[in-house]
Amino acid sequence: MTKTELKDAKERYFQQSKVIQLLSYQSLFKESSQEQEDRIKRLLKPENYLEFFEYYYGVNSGLALADAPCAKFHLDSYLKVFKNPLIKQQRRWFRGAAKSIHTNVGNLSHLKQNNEVNFGLIIGRTEGHSKLLLSDLQLHLESNERFIKDFGMQMQYGSWADGQFETNDKKFFMALGLNQPFRGLRNNADRPDWASMDDLEDRKQAKNIELTKENVQKLTGDLGKAGQKGRFRQIMCNNYIVKDGIVEGYAEKYKGSKNLDISTVNLCDKDFNPSWPERYTKQECIDIVNDTDYHTSQREDFNNPVEEGKRIKAEWIHYKKTHGNQIHNGL
Structure with a gap:
């Protein structure tokens, strides 16, 4: 991300922040302390994740983050994530299925408020892409008045533009590009216990076999071994767009793991x-x-x-022996 691009991104963030703050403030309603406490308790239950998302980010929240109610597959996939702290889930969801916003904002903030994440890592194809993904999360932690009313002021220090920030409840969030190092990641005593790998696949890069192998090894090796002991949820958000790419290679590496879950939604x-x-x-x-x-x-x-041009199936090809006394100049 160039200086000009970063400047433009900061300006967009500032404008979005004002809009979210205004709309979310206007959507607040009166309730007693007991009613608020009961509502929060209900929303933080994993089986009520869709209600949580709808309340803070959905079509009825006064925000433009979602343009339709959530789907059943959004809940089904998250329940698996919540219940298994060592899950490696691939979200092979079609284009337009809200992969990023649920993974990097909805899921992550729900886990945060359930004290199920201390160090959240968001990985994009490039450093700039990862920072923009992190900005979506900070935008709501910092400006969403519904969230602030229920959970208090969130931001302590740092910024998405710098690639990392910490909240008042000591939760740390970082953005890294696929080409940046994953080894030795740590915030005080905490190692990453959440990693989202967002839209890493590139059809052109997948043609480079060696580079693809290196990227898969980096995700399963450098990243896979960088997590917190006993809790490291890893979510890969990418529809299956190319053979022999990162998505396929990642699944192949972990095919023997009981923690691998492939969620395919067309x-x-x-x-x-x-x-x-x-x-x-x-x-x-x-x-x-x-x-x-x-x-x-x-x-x-x-x-x-x-x-x-690559639609010939293996079963369509027939083989037969040639006569030994024939010489072929070409085929």
Whole structure:
């Protein structure tokens, strides 16, 4: 991220912060201390995660963070994350499934308030990308009046623009790019106990076999061994867009682990029934598919990483022995 890009990002953050503060303040309502306490207790239960998200970030919160109610798969995936402190979950969700906002804001803030994270790490494809992802979290911890009313002022020091910040309850959050070192990460006595790997896949880079191997090894080795003893949730948010890439390599490395969970959610089924009916209608799914070329739609909407000109299946190829007395100049 250049100085100009960072300056522009800071200005956007400042403007968004004012909007969120205003809208969330206007959405506050009167309630007794006991009513507030009971509501918070209810919202922090993992089975009520969707209600938590809707209250602080959803369509009824006065904010523009979400444009539709949450889907069942948002809850199902998070329940697995909450219940297993050593989970390695791949969220192979279609483009437009709210992977990043649930993972880096909704899930992370719910875990934070349940004291289930001390050192949250957000990893993007580049350092600049990771900082922007971290800014989404800070934006709401710092400016969301609903969140502040229930949990108090959050920010202590640091900033997303510097790549790290700490909250008043001593929770530490850091942003790193895939090309930055993961070894030796520590904040006082705390090592990372949460890592989100957000949109790391790149179809062009996946053609570089050695680089892909290095990246997978870095995520499973350097990062995988950098976590806190007994608790290190690792979430990879990336739909399955390319063969032999990071997503596939990561799953292959951990295929023998009982903690690996692959959550695959496509835009719709073969009859165009949407996986997220709260946001998409059947007709909208039809329109999305028909308005996109076949190969792009298969990759982005259906987790089927086909490439144009590479659709010959192995079972279509037939083999036979050649006659020993024949000489071929070419094939």
